[in-house]
Amino acid sequence: MGAGHLSGAPAGGGLAPHEVIRLTAAGVEMLDQTLLPEREETLVCGTWPEVVDAIRRLSIRGAPAIGVAGAMGVALAAARAGASDLPGMRAEIGRAAAALRSARPTAVNLAWAVDRMCAVADAHPGPGGALASALADAARAVHDDEVARCRAIGAHALPLMGRGARIMTICNAGALATGGYGTALGVVRSAHAADPSVRVIVPETRPLLQGSRLTAWELARDGIAHTLITDSMAGSMMAAGAVSHVVVGADRIAANGDVANKIGTYGMAVLAREHGIPVIVAAPTTTVDLSTPSGRDIPIEERAAEEVRGLSLFGRPGSAATTAVANPAFDVTPARLVAAIVTEAGAHRPPYERSLRAAVQEMAAV
Secondary structure, three states, X not given: OOOOOOOOOOOOOOOOHHHXXXXXXXXXXXXXXXXXXXXXXXXXXXXXXXXXXXXXXXXXXXXXXXXXHHHHHHHHHHHHOOOOOHHHHHHHHHHHHHHHHOOOOOOHHHHHXXXXXXXXXXXXXXXXXXXXXXXXXXXXXXXXXXXXHHHHHHHHHHHHHOOOOEEEOOOOOEHHHHOOOEOHHHHHHHHXXXXXXXXXXXXXXXXXXXXXXXXXXXXXXXXXXXXXEOHHHHHHHHXXXXXXXXXXXXXXXXXXXXXXXXOOHHHHHHHHHHOOOOEEEEOOHHHEEOOOOOHHHOXXXXXXXXXXXXXXXXXXXXXXXOOOOOOEOEEEEOHHHOOEEEEOOEEEOOXXXXXXXXXXXXXXXX
């Protein structure tokens, strides 16, 4: 994966997993999402602190994808440590794990993947070279597993769609956000493969425009019909009958089914309830956090004010530099507004305390 044009989409749609992120001798290589859609360039992180920085500044983003990046960052820490000094390697792995785990607080996948890597490291007797190799294999397995989960999610959601679906989503929960195929866009891809008349409504997703920059780019690449709208148009599109389903991803799902996702999801879910439109959440079981009782307990990341102030209109600043800004990256949609949560284990219905716990336990036993 080099700078410049990427190869075509693989069979079944979506970016090939190695085009989104991969672990190589050079480091952790990723498609730099901050440059899309204008440029398709590879960012090479040669050290684990560079992976932390890439996660924080959204070069790689999306709950499953940053989990993959975190796993690869731990493997990179081991690869860059001296193989002859096993205690030193373990110490470096610990430092990397702590920094990676805290790079972004809301998505539970990041901590889950890093903890999984630490468990591999703790159980491995050494020597250092063998430990580094085992961690590289484990990181690639995290990536492979997430892609497989997304494809299963798409298959399980297909019966919920029906023909002629008009799907509204938010942000980007596609291949870019998951390391390949996608959660919400995995559902779209599965539905489109079965029924090419499927159409997608794409709100731009302020303030960083992940909908217009990333989701529209992925859909255009796959030849899936879509319409870009401003965020404020969502209600009028629903009222006009242009939306049959709302399908979103998730960054963390609490034990009771409350869903933390990109800011604006809650408002979209309220509008959908008013218009009798089902809200379907697509996420792997790695996004379900049974240790978090409800959405009230989910930490919400507050990002820099400059992301909002950076909006320009006709080449001029969108606000005065002295204007106070709130910039929560996520909001919480209560479980009562969610018609179904689809994981790789199937489509789950309320009461979510029971169905989600059963899904997590089922996948842990596989």
